[in-house]
Amino acid sequence: MAQANVTQEKRILSIQSHVVCGYVGNKSASFPLQLLGWEVDAALTVSFSNHTGYGRWGGSKFDAAHLEDVFSALDANGLLRQSHVLTGYVPGADALKVVVRAVDRLRAINPSLVYILDPVMGDDGRIYVSESVIPIYKALLPRATCATPNYFEAELLTDIKILDATSLQLALRTFHERYRTPNIVVSAVSLPLSELVKLGFVDAPALSTSSSTSRMLVCAGSTLLSAPGEPLKTTSFGIAFPELAEHYEGVGDVFSALVAGRFPSASDPAFSDHPISPLARTVELAIASLQGILAKTRQHALSLAKGRADLIVPREGESAEERVRRLRTVELRLVQSQHEILNPDVKYRAVRFSGI
């Protein structure tokens, strides 16, 4: 006899990996969300000692049967009462199919469910999940309220190579057209300064702080305004910030969690008053928190490396032992960044894209 599931506000089901040490998946997502006042129901897709970038790890993946068993028990106990769901790394196609059913069940219980979908498939040209998950993500996307692919995942899902201002905007547009996803945030696209100017970053403060690099990262967001059948209408924007030389794991997972945790609430005027869009406000806050976390992490990594900036940057020919030492050094300083998570200092503002 199943219990009635009664939706609660600010309760999120976060379906991602678990690691004992360090920050990826639910380890990246749970604490920031909890700090922001969310009840976080963390369903685990793997239980590992550390992220796999270390090259060595212990533990195991959970199979589809495990996830199915967990979601069935939650349902029977009336515990599928989340207002939001966030999905991240799911290791295989069968497990991802179970996630699809869980999302459908949650939406049947709560038609206004907000679903933040991070289609974790790969990065920097490399796919690190089974290729069989790609069609399932394509089937999931029309169910999402907001998708948060990185640039490579956006390319995989739109079949558009993002190289410049035009292809970035075309990718956003294609995402809406193909999947009808109401909100899209492409977390970070590396573009030359000349392309940023085309996007409307004329005298953004970000440009003047980037003297050390000729490339900037742009986080691009877009909200669908038109109904199905109408000509496509969107509001899209970008936020530019300097690219760091270091590589930090789990940053995308913190980002999608912050997007979920600060997703526009219809009742909050701080969002509806934003000059571009409510989503732009969400992303400005998420980027600001993340920049704060990364600044703290970088500072700590440098102190561990006794100031030697070269030791915290991946280098060609790095040995396995050197890589492990570097990865330990650059684990995110989430717990130490409570102020940055709660009170982000928005330095990088959204700029409206004029469209293509």
Place this chain on the structure above:
Amino acid sequence: MAQANVTQEKRILSIQSHVVCGYVGNKSASFPLQLLGWEVDAALTVSFSNHTGYGRWGGSKFDAAHLEDVFSALDANGLLRQSHVLTGYVPGADALKVVVRAVDRLRAINPSLVYILDPVMGDDGRIYVSESVIPIYKALLPRATCATPNYFEAELLTDIKILDATSLQLALRTFHERYRTPNIVVSAVSLPLSELVKLGFVDAPALSTSSSTSRMLVCAGSTLLSAPGEPLKTTSFGIAFPELAEHYEGVGDVFSALVAGRFPSASDPAFSDHPISPLARTVELAIASLQGILAKTRQHALSLAKGRADLIVPREGESAEERVRRLRTVELRLVQSQHEILNPDVKYRAVRFSGI
């Protein structure tokens, strides 16, 4: 080739269960510790949908091989660098043996390791682990810096039935004598008021607030002062607070986490200046946070039950469905109790036991 493990301050390995919804094990421990600034490396002993009190749950226990695999990988990656370790629910003897080896390895790396051992075996006269774990806990106790049994676990480990002031103090003494554990905290013993007076609670504020109940709970702590071979010398104390009619799961796990998170630091004068003992200061703060969390949880449960106090208390003949509904209602309000965790208001003070 193993990496060197270099111990870091305020980093704790917490070996406990995981549940998706609700608060027991690592779900109870992680957030309060993180909020207090700890790096929490959460190693999982089970991954369940919810705690087993619901009667139905999904997921699985991790076996000894999984835990061994996780700890070996952490070691190989130089990630066994915790200053503290906290162990809670471990489902079976084989898994617990792996935990013993992990603690030994951690202490070999860091001789000043602080080990908070919650010997989770049962409650209220009922054992809920395999009986084969009892001898392993007895072998673990001499390794612990502090043990946090509940009254029933203290009885199992000392073979003393705790009924009154004398037997409580005898149990503390026996614990030190038998296991040489330097610090013991028995989380909550229900005693009649007459026995509290014998323990030294003459005009403690707790007594005057207990008009609604004839019984009080006493949290009792003791620190060993004498070296092996010398006559036993201890400083012991109690903190009395009113017993609640409701039953909240996971309270013991929050308590042991708060004891770990606020365990006396030699360098902190707030602890060494306490009139009874540094441990008394730790426990006062832990009890104060917990009372704050419970007050918030009770208030929320009552609002969910539309003010009907009878619906949040277990009752004779409760059906399975009623129990599930009640358990959902009384899940701890940890995320909403950040102020209570960070800034506990100490209302119940420690009273020194005169000894037996």
